[in-house]
Amino acid sequence: MHQPVFLSIRSKITFVSLFLSITTLFAVALISFISADNQLRERASDQLISESTGRGAAIRSLVDTRIEQIRLMFTNSALQNAIEELNHNSTALSAQKMQSYKNDFAAGIQSFRQIVGTPAGLENVRAIGINGRVLFSSDQIDVGKDMSHDRRFLRGLSESFLELDQVNGKRKVIVTVPIYRNGQIGTSPAVGVMIATMDPAKFDEILLNREGLGETGEVYLVNANRTLISESRFIENAAFRTPVNTLPVNKCFDEGTKIFAIYPDYRNIPIVGSSYCARDLGIVLLAEIDEAEIFHPITQLRDAILIAGIIITGVVVTIALYVSKTISRPITQLKDAADKISKGDYNYKIRVESGDEIGRLAEQFDMMRKSVLETNMNLARLVRDRTKELTDMTNALDATAIVAVTDKDGTITKVNSKFAEISKYSEQELIGQSHRLLKSGYHPSYFFEDMWKTISSGQIWQGEIKNKAKDGTFYWVNTTIVPFLGDDGQPKQYIAIHNDITNLKNTEERLSEALARDRANTEIIKMQVEELNITNEELRRKDKLKDEFLSMASHELKTPLTPIIGWCGALKSDAILGKLTDMQRSAVDTIEKSAIKLEKMISDMLDAQKLELNEFKFNIGDVDVDRVIRNVEHDLEYLMKENNIEFVVNTQPGLKLRSDEARIIQVLNALLYNSVDFVPKVGGRIELTAEERDNGKNIVFGVKDNGPGIPKDKQRFLFKKFYQVDTSLKRKHGGTGLGLAISKGIVTGLGGQIWVDTEEGKGSSFYFSLPRETKNENPHN
Numbered sequence: 001m002h003q004p005v006f007l008s009i010r011s012k013i014t015f016v017s018l019f020l021s022i023t024t025l026f027a028v029a030l031i032s033f034i035s036a037d038n039q040l041r042e043r044a045s046d047q048l049i050s051e052s053t054g055r056g057a058a059i060r061s062l063v064d065t066r067i068e069q070i071r072l073m074f075t076n077s078a079l080q081n082a083i084e085e086l087n088h089n090s091t092a093l094s095a096q097k098m099q100s101y102k103n104d105f106a107a108g109i110q111s112f113r114q115i116v117g118t119p120a121g122l123e124n125v126r127a128i129g130i131n132g133r134v135l136f137s138s139d140q141i142d143v144g145k146d147m148s149h150d151r152r153f154l155r156g157l158s159e160s161f162l163e164l165d166q167v168n169g170k171r172k173v174i175v176t177v178p179i180y181r182n183g184q185i186g187t188s189p190a191v192g193v194m195i196a197t198m199d200p201a202k203f204d205e206i207l208l209n210r211e212g213l214g215e216t217g218e219v220y221l222v223n224a225n226r227t228l229i230s231e232s233r234f235i236e237n238a239a240f241r242t243p244v245n246t247l248p249v250n251k252c253f254d255e256g257t258k259i260f261a262i263y264p265d266y267r268n269i270p271i272v273g274s275s276y277c278a279r280d281l282g283i284v285l286l287a288e289i290d291e292a293e294i295f296h297p298i299t300q301l302r303d304a305i306l307i308a309g310i311i312i313t314g315v316v317v318t319i320a321l322y323v324s325k326t327i328s329r330p331i332t333q334l335k336d337a338a339d340k341i342s343k344g345d346y347n348y349k350i351r352v353e354s355g356d357e358i359g360r361l362a363e364q365f366d367m368m369r370k371s372v373l374e375t376n377m378n379l380a381r382l383v384r385d386r387t388k389e390l391t392d393m394t395n396a397l398d399a400t401a402i403v404a405v406t407d408k409d410g411t412i413t414k415v416n417s418k419f420a421e422i423s424k425y426s427e428q429e430l431i432g433q434s435h436r437l438l439k440s441g442y443h444p445s446y447f448f449e450d451m452w453k454t455i456s457s458g459q460i461w462q463g464e465i466k467n468k469a470k471d472g473t474f475y476w477v478n479t480t481i482v483p484f485l486g487d488d489g490q491p492k493q494y495i496a497i498h499n500d501i502t503n504l505k506n507t508e509e510r511l512s513e514a515l516a517r518d519r520a521n522t523e524i525i526k527m528q529v530e531e532l533n534i535t536n537e538e539l540r541r542k543d544k545l546k547d548e549f550l551s552m553a554s555h556e557l558k559t560p561l562t563p564i565i566g567w568c569g570a571l572k573s574d575a576i577l578g579k580l581t582d583m584q585r586s587a588v589d590t591i592e593k594s595a596i597k598l599e600k601m602i603s604d605m606l607d608a609q610k611l612e613l614n615e616f617k618f619n620i621g622d623v624d625v626d627r628v629i630r631n632v633e634h635d636l637e638y639l640m641k642e643n644n645i646e647f648v649v650n651t652q653p654g655l656k657l658r659s660d661e662a663r664i665i666q667v668l669n670a671l672l673y674n675s676v677d678f679v680p681k682v683g684g685r686i687e688l689t690a691e692e693r694d695n696g697k698n699i700v701f702g703v704k705d706n707g708p709g710i711p712k713d714k715q716r717f718l719f720k721k722f723y724q725v726d727t728s729l730k731r732k733h734g735g736t737g738l739g740l741a742i743s744k745g746i747v748t749g750l751g752g753q754i755w756v757d758t759e760e761g762k763g764s765s766f767y768f769s770l771p772r773e774t775k776n777e778n779p780h781n
Contacts, residue, residue: 016320018317021312021313022313025313026309027306039296040105040294040297045274048260049260049274049301051219052274052275055207059203059206059276059278059285060278063162066179067160067161071115071160073109073112076104079104079105080179080181082104082135083127083135083191083192084130086129086135087192102136104356121173122197123198124137125138125197128147128153129192130190131148132146132147132148132149132153134147135192151177151259153195155176157190157193159178162175163282167197172198172199173199173200174196176193179191179193188756207220207221208230210233216289216293217288218287218520219285222249222551223282224282226243227240227244228243242266243266243679244265246265248261249286252277256277256279257277258274258276259354265288269290271290273287306695334503337362341372368584379564382563401498402422402500403495404419404495404498406494408491408492410494411433412435415427415430421469422617425469426437435496438467438754440467441468443465443466451481456491458485458489458490458491461481462481464476464501465479475500477498477499504536572592616746616749618660618749618750619662622658623661625657625690625699626651626654632665632668632688633668633688635667636672643681645676645685646684648686650687651690655692655699657699657772664701665741666746667747667754668701669742669764671703673739674740675703679706686705687703687704687706698769698770703765704763705763709758709759709762711760718740719741719744752769752771753768753769754768754769
């Protein structure tokens with residue numbers, strides 16, 4: 001059959017090479033990409049956090065410095081007293097005294113400028129009384145102005161603070177501090193408020209230094225109103241005109257936390273940024289760089305990796321195509337030869353011109369072909385011989401018994417000459433009919449219903465039947481019907497073996513009539529009894545012949561299995577036939593397992609036949625229970641491990657009895673193999689026990705499992721021959737249905753009892769007891 005192209009070796013080699021190269025390239029690229037990305041993120045994180053933290057600390061320090069500078073300006077007690085005096089009586093002061101206070105105010109400002117210097121950028125200073133009126137100002141226009149409702153004045157009565165705001169369209173720093181009596185800060189109510197306007201140059205020096213921030217980096221301030229209050233690198237005159245409602249701003253003013261993250265900035269462009277939250281000062285400082293600039297090297301690395309990957313993939317595909325073509329050609333030739341041989345052409349010679357392992361494989365394959373050809377010839381000869389033997393035995397059965405074969409529905413498919421002779425029907429008339437054709441009307445309907453129920457359940461039926469021949473005469477047969485089971489455990493056909501007992505029945509009838517007619521005629525009775533004995537003897541002879549045939553057939557069926565199993569071992573031997581392929585080895589394993597299974601089934605049938613004929617022998621001797629348990633445990637150790645079954649041995653040590661050790665092991669193995677078949681595939685558990693009971697008179701062995709259990713209505717049939725608890729399980733577990741019947745025969749023969757303790761869904765426990773001393777040591781049962 002034509003195989004898809006993708007399943008060829010050539011395509012597989014190409015695919016694997018391509019897959020490995022692309023996978024390796026992808027892995028290296030991914031690792032490089034992730035490593036570079038992590039390094040860039042770490043570097044950006046370190047830089048931006050350092051910028052935001054350092055510059056934020058500098059801004060905080062500058063704010064504290066400016067507030068302290070303005071507070072120091074009014075540590076002059078004369079000015080503090082003047083403001084307090086003007087608060088109480090501003091109109092009563094003389095012009096001369098008022099001018100003196102103004103001169104002191106101006107001198108204080110001049111002294112501050114001389115001490116602090118021009119870098120402080122002091123532009124305007126206003127001293128406001130407690131009632132909100134401007135008492136002193138460096139700008140005379142502000143003197144007398146009412147600022148009682150100004151928010152800075154109202155806030156300045158209780159605390160010092162600094163703000164960046166617009167004054168006459170320009171950015172200014174406005175510092176507000178309360179004025180206390182005699183410089184007693186916070187210990188008494190403020191007597192006034194000082195509001196100083198200063199140049200923001202020092203703040204811009206901190207914020208506008210963009211060294212190390214690349215082409216798109218910037219540092220700026222945002223106030224609590226979510227408004228930009230410093231210069232923007234990208235938007236001209238953006239201060240106090242641009243809203244900034246970004247993630248770090250909200251985090252600071254809503255939660256009081258600083259962050260490092262990637263987020264859209266006030267331009268709605270993705271950036272990488274770090275914040276310094278100073279919610280107590282009413283500001284947040286942001287240090288940001290555009291994401292595209294930070295990760296630009298990653299983009300360049302990705303493009304370079306992509307180009308290199310395309311080039312490497314092309315080279316790998318070219319090499320893979322060449323190598324795959326070199327390897328696949330001899331394999332294709334070997335495959336063509338295998339196809340020829342698989343179709344039965346064992347004379348086809350394998351020709352593969354290759355000096356490598358494939359060439360040597362071809363030579364070994366050719367040797368195997370020759371060996372298989374020879375083996376097939378031997379097997380064919382063996383089958384012919386065995387077939388002839390079976391034919392001879394069948395002919396012998398046809399000559400001595402009446403035989404009929406029917407299908408599963410009871411339709412006759414084959415009869416022998418004896419059947420046609422006694423029924424007066426020809427073979428052609430019988431084929432395709434059922435046994436109802438011979439119905440005599442003598443037996444009630446339930447007689448045949450019971451018969452059909454028995455054989456359809458897979459059990460053997462035995463009984464006497466009165467039939468009607470074609471010419472209207474009646475005849476009696478002693479009948480045994482044996483069902484042949486299929487792989488599904490259901491009968492697929494039946495074979496009926498009859499013995500003609502018409503003379504016996506007629507004799508019985510005549511004897512009965514003679515006894516009823518004249519009981520005094522003893523001579524007639526003696527003659528009839530003698531005739532009856534002769535007939536019974538003939539019947540026994542035929543029954544024995546039937547049993548001997550079944551025994552011989554089982555033996556002859558078992559004989560060819562030994563060479564079959566031996567040849568299977570030879571086929572698997574590398575030294576003799578060469579190394580087999582997986583498919584060939586699987587086929588040989590299947591043949592071997594089936595042969596071993598058939599051999600076991602025939603052995604069980606022979607044991608069952610011996611039990612039925614009372615020919616089962618026992619070898620009574622001293623039995624060490626510990627030794628028995630060890631042997632069983634050793635024999636089943638591999639099977640338990642192979643099936644993942646927990647095997648627990650719980651026995652009373654030192655037990656001994658007189659019995660048949662081999663038969664005890666046979667019964668234990670049969671019970672354990674049953675349990676192995678029925679425990680769950682996962683979590684299976686089997687326990688083997690042995691203990692002394694009845695004050696030491698008996699020893700009880702037990703096999704417990706956690707299988708599905710057995711329904712109560714089917715437990716009474718467990719120890720009958722050929723019985724299966726559930727025929728649907730037969731398909732899964734196999735078996736002949738003889739193991740428990742044989743076990744019961746052995747235990748009973750050894751003077752013991754066997755029973756089961758089970759409940760559906762809760763597992764099964766099989767027990768058998770044996771006496772310590774066997775009363776009858778006769779080797780026969």
